[in-house]
Amino acid sequence: MTPTHDDAVARKGAASPGEPAGEEPEVRAEDPAEDPTEDPGEAERRLAAFRAAAASTVHEPSQPQRIRRPADAIKFAASVAGVVGVLLLVNFAKGTTLGLQTDIREGTKQAPHLLLSLATLISSFGVLAVPVAFAVERLLRRDGLRVAVALLAAVIAFALTVLLDGWEIPAAPGGVLDSLIWGGSRTAPLHTDITPVIAFVTAVRMTGRPRWQAITWTMIGLAALTGLTAQYASVSALAATYFLGRAIGYGTLYAVGTPNPRPPGTAVMAALRRLGVVPARARRLPDLDEVRRYGVAAADGGRLGEAARDAARPGAEWQLEVTVLDRDQQTAGMPYRVWRLVRLRDRSTRRAVRSLRRSLEQESLMAYALRSAGARTPRLLGTSDVGTEAALLAYEYVPGRTLAALSDDELTDPFLIDIWRQMELMQAARLAHRRLEQGAVLRGDDGAAWIVDLRAGEVAATDLVLRLDLAQMLTTLALRVGAERAVAAAAEVLGARALATAAPLLQRVALNRDTRSALRHDRELLTRIREQILRLEPEIEVPPVRLERFRPRTIISIIALTIAAYIVFPQVSNVDIGGLLANAEWWWVAVGVAGSAATYLAAAWMLMGFVPERLPLGRTLLVQMAASFVKLVAPAAVTGVALNTRYLQRAGIRPGPAVASVSASQLTGLAIHVLLLVLFGFITGSADNATKNLAPSRMIVIVLLAVAVATGIAAAIPPVRRRAADRLRSMFSGVVPRMADVLQSPRKLITGFGGTLLLTAGFVLCLDASIRAFGGELEWTAVVVVFLTANAVGSAAPTPGGLGAVEGALAFGLTISGLPKETATSAVVLFRLLTFWLPVLPGWAAFTYLQRKEAI
Incomplete structure (x- = not known):
């Protein structure tokens, strides 16, 4: 009979570290009859059980012959990043790279000529001969598919290098690559003799064959050294060549796939036999993220088989649950784990990249520690390697269902309290689970709560990590039974003070990925949990915890700011800033500064007027100044709303x-x-002055009608109408009651509306003073229209502070109003300098002060 793929992998997976791959190890139990001290009847019974178990069956779906390994994708991305990094390095540090090249050339001149010639001769022959010899060796061992994939990678690398060489030299002589990386030499920028070899070596996978690896990379290194001494290659060029070859190799591996190294169920059962378990039958259970699971029924016999039989529940189908950790899955999710470690300030001892051995030891230690603490978790019966590509953990099997599979009727109060009793034991022993989602809590058939899925567990956890576990469990249970029941059950076991310590950590960023996804359907759940905790212990004050080192929107804002700078730069690149400042009339500049300063007082009055509660003027003014700093990292229409809302909440307003x-x-x-805008537009359009071009035209009317028709059509579509209504309702649901409270106080009303008018007046005064500072003059009505139009455009722009959009709209409006282009450009630069750029430094100081005082 022809052996199947699963049989071959089973033989390979069952091999011990000292046995050659591809040979089936002998799995043999000692004959009980050979032990003179053992009862012959007992020996015969155990031998019969072992022989029956040797024919045990494993029911599992067939495994794919080839898989795409996450590690290959990660290494491909890292190699591409390496190429980009080399290009950026030589672009920004051209002198350094050329200096390094010169130092290497001068250094190699001191080496003996005979030695360099010998290295050149050896590398010229060996750089191709060694990979060919390895390919022949693999073909003789009937491993031709691996060689074919590696050859494909080499062909792609050769074709790509030839293509890039042929395109770069004729099309861009003296271009970026030629002048920066290769120092202006007229040789081919990419090395067609090394890149295919690197791609071949990467794709052929010499892992586990250190001699072949050492010889091959020695030949590649000698070839690189030859290029440096012969002055037809630079360090930068060789670095780019290396990363390019690796990228092609890993990219080919991920696209084509690699032979499946995961041992099948038969190999797992063979590893169990070496532990002393005599499996009679097994079945593949649903996978748990990155691990495989098997239910195993053990035969009567064997050391762990007897332990499993003793631990078995009456009527249970399986005695053991075997968890298999596959080496190729250890890198799955690594980018996300790295992101979380970099982003969060949890002072954890976790590692984003874990070896198979470390993962096995971590879960084993957590299982033993949890049992020792008295918490209810499946007993770990044994661990073992499964060849070199996997490891297993054998647990006692606990029949039951996870929280995700339970109905609402099964989530009774006694069961919730039992869950929190297990949490109490974990917290007392300083054990953190780190993945307390619905799959981590099991309800046994006897109704008891069990803690499972210990892969991410942590012993000797810090206070912060333990509080994070509490916040995660509160949120997980609240998603199923509501905030009130979850908090009530937790308070009965842990007490209100313990829960209060977790309240500041009820932040989306602190929770696991699946939990954050579930919270999208109930965005107010965390707020309701906090309110329930505060009702239990209203007097306690727990300081807030800042978990994020940075936010994703900060990175996005930096990118947007860079793009905005490219938009603005062409507008002011031809402006002589020195001449601009020298020719400005400083009296009007001072007036512009006063107008800009008045806008912050106006913004503070505007906010205070629409808040029925009393707010201090000084602190409210500082918040508006801080907004000028936050505008650098967010659109103008967002910063004021977010910062003011945060300030009001910190001031005690719900x-x-x-x-x-x-x-x-x-x-x-x-x-x-x-x-x-309508009023002054009408006044300006009706006046016979230089601003008549701003009067409503036929095109404006057509645009307005088109917008009205589009709005009417959208309103006629029920889904669109409902979505828009829901969005507006959620945005302004509480506006009418708050406005009613404001209308009852004439002082608040005057403050709010007066601040709104003063805000516009301050900006208009600053713009008019900026125009007059350079000898320009416009009717004040035209200045108002230009500012209101540009401000509307800037509020709609997605760039931070409306960068690019505001400058363009102001320059265009002032120019068509009759102002000379040079004067208009200078006025816009001064206006934005006074209202956007100069307030950044005092805004940063205000922002830092308010954060230290915990006012925002």
């Missing part, structure tokens, strides 16, 4: 009223902005 107050101020500001 989230709902805080959002409603800010929304009321923004809605009022928008309404006044539109009314002023």
